[in-house]
Amino acid sequence: MASIGVGATAPDFTKTTQNGDTISLSQFRGEKTVVLYFYPKDETAGCTAEACTFRDNFEDFVEAGAMVIGVSQDSDRSHKSFASHHRLPFLLVSDRDGAMQKAYGVPKAMGLLPGRVTYVIDREGTVQHVFNSLLNAKRHVREALEVVKRLAA
Numbered sequence: 001m002a003s004i005g006v007g008a009t010a011p012d013f014t015k016t017t018q019n020g021d022t023i024s025l026s027q028f029r030g031e032k033t034v035v036l037y038f039y040p041k042d043e044t045a046g047c048t049a050e051a052c053t054f055r056d057n058f059e060d061f062v063e064a065g066a067m068v069i070g071v072s073q074d075s076d077r078s079h080k081s082f083a084s085h086h087r088l089p090f091l092l093v094s095d096r097d098g099a100m101q102k103a104y105g106v107p108k109a110m111g112l113l114p115g116r117v118t119y120v121i122d123r124e125g126t127v128q129h130v131f132n133s134l135l136n137a138k139r140h141v142r143e144a145l146e147v148v149k150r151l152a153a
Contacts, residue, residue, distance in 0.1 A: 003105030003117075006130060010036070010121040011103040015071075015093035018079035023069075023091065029125050033066040033151050035144045037118040038095075038106045040134075042074045042082035050116070050137035051088055057141055058089050064145075064152040065123075071095050073114055109134045116140065120147040 004010065014024040028034050037054070039047045054061075054068055061068050068090035074082070079092035095101055098114075107115045118140040120129040129147040131140050 003107065003132075004103075004119065004127055004130070006127055008127045010034075010119065010125050010127050011100075012125075013093075013100050013103070015095070015100070016076055018076055018083045018092045020076070023093070025121070025125070028067055028123075030123055033064070033123055033128075033148050034121040035061060035066055035068045035118065035148060036071065036104075036121060037068070037116075037140060037144070038071045038101060038104065038114065039116050039137075040109065040113045041072060042078045043085070046116070046135070046137045047072070048086065050140055051082070052086055053138045053141040054090060055086065055088050057145055060145055061090075061148055064148045066120075066148040066152075067091070069093060071100055073098060073101075107132070118144050120144050120151070122151055 012025045016022055070092045073095050076094045106117045109115050116134045117132045119127050122128050131143045
């Protein structure tokens with residue numbers, strides 16, 4: 001499974017959000033930078049810290065013209081509960097079959113858990129930044145925001 005790197009065209013996807021809406025990466029083309037972050041599991045310590053850090057910085061992402069989308073293999077129902085519980089203002093999509101993880105080359109942590117990888121995708125659909133770290137959850141947000149602001153300048 002080859003990982004998608006900087007300079008690659010981000011694979012398109014069509015998924016359902018926690019709100020029941022269908023979204024595709026291509027719908028944001030020409031409109032917004034997309035921060036697509038893959039995480040292991042709703043309501044776990046690291047994933048909650050990461051999601052809440054995205055939440056706390058969400059307005060900065062919006063002001064810089066970005067959309068934040070979180071992806072895990074949890075169900076739409078789990079995502080709806082997770083988003084409600086932590087007041088997450090961004091979209092969460094379910095990748096139950098792992099197709100998005102496979103398309104993006106998100107590695108499994110310790111061979112078992114889905115990994116934690118963040119991609120910043122510009123308005124043309126090109127990956128501008130990739131950060132892969134299971135343990136540095138908050139750094140995903142910090143680095144993504146720096147890149148999004150740079151792209152907006």
